[in-house]
Amino acid sequence: GALEATLALLKPDILANPAFVDSIINDIQNSGMKIALRKQVFWTQGQAEQFYAEHRRRFFFDRLVKYMTSGPVEAIALSGPNVISWWRQKMGATRPAQMRMTNPTCLRARYGLTDTRNSFHGSDSVESAKRELVFVFGQPAYKQIIL
Ligand code: DAT
Ligand code: MG
Structure with missing residues (x-):
């Protein structure tokens, strides 16, 4: 398959x-996929709003930004x-309760709390991953990373 890079986030x-x-982290390392870089970030409201800008008109946007700025x-x-x-695939789809069934x-079935507080992020395309x-x-x- 094509060599790709993606952004995974472990949420607060x-x-x-x-x-x-x-x-x-152990799970990822045992999978054969490579952790190229790791960084702990603590986003401001503005940074979280920018990261999730495509969702700014959705009903869950405010609670999503609040969650993503609640900790590192x-x-x-x-x-x-x-x-x-x-x-x-490893994360599963957005909604943890649905994934538990x-x-x-x-991962979202095992760790996720609610539809918004779903514990993980993964880029959805090559273009999103780059951005x-x-x-x-x-x-x-x-x-x-992409060399
Ligand atoms: P994903 O993170 O699975 O790519 P997304 O990009 O559609 O999902 O949405 C970004 C985040 O917004 C998601 O991880 C959690 C929150 N969210 C999405 N859909 C939601 C919903 N129906 N209810 C509550 N929160 C939601
Ligand atoms: Mg998404």
Whole structure:
């Protein structure tokens, strides 16, 4: 498959429990996908609004921004063959309660709290991954990741 990079985020509820972070990082490392970069970020309201700008008209936007600014987030640049869809599959779909019924082993089923507080992010396309990785890590770091 194509060599790709993606942005994975462990959202504030995961960072509140260091044992969860260790377990998830171990999982990724054992998968064969590469952690190219890691960085803990604590977004301002403005940064969270910019990251999720495509959702600004949605009913959940304010609660999403509030959640994403409630504590630090672990940003992880992953690289590997088809890593964008690999990470999306590993997370599961958006809504944890639905995942607990249909895909109970995915990360959102195991850790997610509510439809908004769903514990993980993953870029949804090559273009989103580029935009999001540049947003978090900057253009020079992005160039290194995709080499
Ligand atoms: P995803 O994170 O699965 O790509 P998305 O991009 O559609 O989902 O939405 C971004 C985030 O917004 C999502 O992770 C949680 C929140 N969200 C999305 N749909 C929601 C809904 N129907 N109710 C509450 N929060 C929602
Ligand atoms: Mg999305």
